Every structure is written in structure tokens, then in C-alpha cells.
Amino acid sequence: MRGCGAPWRNSSAGWLEGHRPSHLGYSNPQRLRLLWVKLLQTYAVNPPARTSYTAPVATPFTSVTSALPPTFTSPEFRAALGMFATGVTIVTARSPDGGLIGLTANSFNSVSMNPPLVLWSLARSAGSMPALSTGSHYAINILAADQKTLAERFAMKGTERWSGVEFIEGAGGAPLLRGAAATFECFNRSRYEEGDHVIFVGEVERCTHRTEASPLLFHGGKFYTEHAL
Numbered sequence: 001m002r003g004c005g006a007p008w009r010n011s012s013a014g015w016l017e018g019h020r021p022s023h024l025g026y027s028n029p030q031r032l033r034l035l036w037v038k039l040l041q042t043y044a045v046n047p048p049a050r051t052s053y054t055a056p057v058a059t060p061f062t063s064v065t066s067a068l069p070p071t072f073t074s075p076e077f078r079a080a081l082g083m084f085a086t087g088v089t090i091v092t093a094r095s096p097d098g099g100l101i102g103l104t105a106n107s108f109n110s111v112s113m114n115p116p117l118v119l120w121s122l123a124r125s126a127g128s129m130p131a132l133s134t135g136s137h138y139a140i141n142i143l144a145a146d147q148k149t150l151a152e153r154f155a156m157k158g159t160e161r162w163s164g165v166e167f168i169e170g171a172g173g174a175p176l177l178r179g180a181a182a183t184f185e186c187f188n189r190s191r192y193e194e195g196d197h198v199i200f201v202g203e204v205e206r207c208t209h210r211t212e213a214s215p216l217l218f219h220g221g222k223f224y225t226e227h228a229l
């Protein structure tokens with residue numbers, strides 16, 4: 001069969017001549033054509049898997065060891081944070097001499113279901129830091145909407161915060177505020193110093209809630225009550 005057919009086929013076969021193993025019969029151009037057709041048919045039915053896309057080499061994150069300086073002012077940061085609406089709590093405890101400790105905090109959040117963990121953060125400069133960082137227990141009282149005045153009072157310095165406040169004793173003596181929407185009695189599990197605050201992680205020993213209570217809300221420096229959408 002050598003030499004028959006169109007010249008380009010012959011020349012094509014000639015080009016292949018030195019590159020194919022003769023024991024497979026590839027020296028016969030017609031046979032070679034049939035093999036090509038078979039090969040194309042096979043791939044038409046079973047195309048080879050597409051090779052996955054390889055992204056261009058990315059920024060080497062691992063070599064970045066510190067943040068860039070902020071591109072915003074403190075008021076801008078505060079205003080942006082203020083867009084995150086939160087509930088409001090009063091964190092309570094007893095000082096070593098049995099005194100009542102309490103301050104308004106909205107940095108509260110849940111951490112873990114098992115074990116039951118919550119967190120909140122306290123300014124390093126807070127007057128209640130010595131008692132809260134060394135005591136074994138504290139309570140987090142989630143305020144109801146009608147406790148706005150308590151939220152304001154427990155955020156102010158130089159006031160008699162506990163005057164007329166009704167409470168019962170919780171774990172470790174931490175006061176549980178009457179009328180709170182929920183309470184979490186916490187073992188003072190761990191603390192993490194970060195920037196100008198200390199993050200407290202509490203292990204919840206007991207909790208209560210009032211299903212009918214409407215929680216007090218806070219954002220952008222103002223208090224709100226909830227409205228269902």
C-alpha cells in the first residue's frame with residue numbers, strides 16, 4: 001500500500017516514518033490513518049478530563065507577619081463598629097472584700113455550645129479589672145428594654161451604681177439582676193490580653209431567660225428596643 005493516496009498523506013507518513021515503532025505496523029500509512037480515526041472517535045466519546053485551572057502564583061500570605069498601619073481615624077473605626085447592633089449586658093461580680101462589682105458591657109458574644117462558653121472584653125483601664133481578672137466567677141446579665149437606665153448608670157463613673165438595685169446571689173456570689181432578660185453564671189475560665197482590652201472567656205455553669213422579655217439593643221451610641229421585620 002506504500003505510495004498510494006494523496007502525496008501529502010505520503011509525505012505525512014514519511015515525516016512519521018522515523019518516529020514510530022515499526023512492530024506496531026505504523027509504517028503502513030493507510031493503517032496509520034485508520035488508527036488516527038479510531039483515536040479521534042475514542043476521544044470524541046470519552047474526552048480526556050480537563051486539566052484543572054491553575055491560579056497564577058498568589059501573594060505569599062505566609063510571609064506577612066504584621067498588619068499595615070490603619071488607613072482610618074479612631075472616630076471612623078468607632079463609627080464603623082457602631083453599625084454592629086448588639087444587646088446590652090451588665091457584668092457583675094464580688095470583689096475579694098465582698099463589695100459589689102458591675103459594669104455595662106456590649107462586647108458579649110457566644111463562643112461554644114460544648115462546653116458552654118461565652119466571651120466579653122474589658123478595657124485595661126476599667127476600675128473593675130482587678131476584681132474581675134482575679135475572681136473565680138462573674139455573671140453576665142442580658143438587659144431587658146426597660147433596664148436602659150441601669151445600662152446608663154453602670155457605664156458612669158462616680159455614681160452609686162448599686163443603689164436600689166434588686167438582685168439575688170449567683171455562683172461565686174456574683175449578683176443576678178432582677179428583671180434581666182437572661183443571666184449567665186460563669187466560671188472565670190480564661191483571659192487574653194489584646195490591645196487596650198482583655199478578652200474574658202467564661203464557662204457557663206447556669207443560665208436563665210425570660211421568654212416574654214424584650215432585650216435592650218444598642219448601636220451607634222443609642223439604645224433601642226426591638227421591632228420585628
Ligand SMILES: Cc1cc2nc3c(=O)[nH]c(=O)nc-3n(C[C@H](O)[C@H](O)[C@H](O)COP(=O)(O)O)c2cc1C
Nearest residue numbers: 103104105106107121122123126127128154155156
Ligand atoms: C452600651 C455600652 C457598652 C459598653 N461596653 C463595654 C465593654 O464591652 N467593655 C468595656 O470595657 N466597657 C464597656 N463600656 C464602658 C463601661 O461601661 C464604662 O467604662 C464603665 O465605667 C466601666 O466601669 P469600671 O471602670 O467600674 O470597670 C460600655 C458602655 C456602654 C454605655
